Amino acid sequence: MDSPSINGVKKLDENYIYGRWGAYQVFQSAIAFYNILPTGFQLLIGVFIGYRPNYQCSSSSTYENQTYSSNNSYFVTYYKCHIKVFYNDTTRDAPQLVKDDLCTEGYQYSLDKYSTFVTEMDLVCDRAYLGELVQTLVMAGQLVGAAFASSLSDKWGRKTVHLTSHLLTLAFGIGVAFSPNYITLAILKFIIGVLQQGMVMSDAVLTLELFPEKTRFYAEAIGLFCWTTSLVMMAPIGYLMRDYSWRYLQIVLTGFSLFSLIQYWVQDESLRWLVANGKKEAADKVIHKVARWNKVNYDDLKIIVDKRMASTEQNTQKADKNGTTTENTPQEKLAVEKYSIVTILKHRRILITSLIMWFTWVTNTVTYFGLTLTSTSLAGDRFFNFFLSAIVEYIAVMFEYPMLYCLGRRTITIVFHAVCGISLASATLLNHFSGTDSSAKMASIITTFAGKSAITGSFSTLFLYTPELYPTNLRNAGIGFSSAFSRLGAIISPFAGTLAEEIPWAPGTIFSAMCLTVTLIILYVPETRGVELPQTLVEVKVWYTEKSGLRQQQKVESTKL
Secondary structure (H helix, E strand, O other), X not given: OOOOOOOOOOOOOHHHHHOOOOHHHHHHHHHHHHOHHHHHHHHHOHHHHOOOOOEEEOOOOHHHHOHHHHOOOEEEEEOOOEEEEEEOOOOOOOOEXXXXXXXXXXXXXXXXXXXOHHHHOOOOHHHHHHHHHHHHHHHHHHHHHHHHHHHHHHHHOHHHHHHHHHHHHHHXXXXXXOOOOHHHHHHHHHHHHHHHHHHHHHXXXXXXXXXXHXXXXXXXXXXHHHHHHHHHHHHHHHHHOOOOOHHHHHHHHHHHHHHHHHHHHHOOOOHHHHHHOOOHHHHHHHHHHHHHHHOXXXXXXXXXXXXXXXXXXXXXXXXXXXXXOOOOOHHHHHHHOOOOHHHHHHOHHHHHHXXXXXXXXXXXXXXXXXXXXXXXXXXXXXXXHHHHHHHXXXXXXXXXXXXXXXXXXXXXXXXXXXXXXXXXXXXXXXXXXXXXXXXXXXXXXXXXXXXXXXXXXXXXXXXXXXXXXXXXXXXXXXXXXXXXXXXXXXXXXXXXXXXXHHOOOHHHHHHHHHHHHHHHHHHHOOOOOOOOOOOOHHHHHHHHHHOOHHHHHHHHHHHHO
């Protein structure tokens, strides 16, 4: 591979450093893609281990031994949450209720007692909300993890946060399987939610920064494929272990995190993060490894990286208007350039873009999980239903790849949200006016699946689009706080089924309206296709000023004229 011209280089030329598909890039991206599997397992394993089967009061009740039950005129009826004793009085038209009591001796389930933690701990009737609370705590943990773990990733490094989260996920995941009571289970599930977001956010950015601009979309397309595969894999694994305790399924799926025990020695830190933070020695080790694996010239790589470090230092000096750090060395100055959520709040243009992205993330989360969780109410085998709900996401993979190749991130986001909004609106109308028409009901199901596929593609695109809008030391915080806001949608989404029971047309209408709103407001966010990842806040502010939303479109149109 020929060396690029070094003179005038202003950005880190990763097209040269990594090549098109160098051995180093393939190996490191394979590690990142594998790490998607444990994140999917830990997030949605509750669909199986927290499943609530059919149940009723146990028939081995003390009522069977009471003296009046031996009388043929008395009989006991067992309901889900009550036991009723009736007296069959021949002088009356209907049996008389003698006693109405709770299930004093437990419950009978359609599954084995230890199949799920719901059945084992009897989280039914007046304790049913505790079963739902476990998944809510996972989502609440994700909110905390997205807000804080992402910022730590910008400060301490993507690899450090991801590896720490992965190791702890292995430990606490096994701990969940040995939970002796509900309180322990709930606490561990909350912690798992925090760690899951620590893994997701750092892995998404680490993968993004591994690829050069021209092939960056490969990472997201393959990442979506791996996410969908993790959900598809859960169904057969859960089915094969359906006759065992839920604790064994928890251990098996957590076992995929055993890779974290050797991850430290095989996965490298993001070169972009090392450069932005002046980690020269660590960056030099990565450069040596890249040169050896991809068979390129080390000296050329070193010059490119040194050039970028110098450029980053110059931008930092420009940003330091008060001159409080002018006596620091370049490495110390680079370490000073740290950003946080306060940085977003202080800069108007960045804040507006962030608010739009936060609403977009909430829309995607409430729609995606709303459609996913309501699929469990379908008649038939629960494993097969989950499998169908997951496999439909492969359709999004098939469409996302060619779209990323031909279109910009913003355009794809608009298209996916428009398709989802129109599909769900159509499904709502078809379902509302179908009556007993089976063909209309089938059309409603098909359009709903189309909406599910579209929102999946949109969700995946956001993992690529969002971090591209922020500088290196704010990138993980940018996507992290977006994900944190999206957890609000995740917490609300389980109520979609309850709302549908009261107002059948409401969920689809709300999801559709939110998606169509996104298609309008996203026009004010800059397009990132063809733009190298910004390193500093100065670069981002200039870029936002010159190429923000509709203004960018007007400039392009005037240029054509």
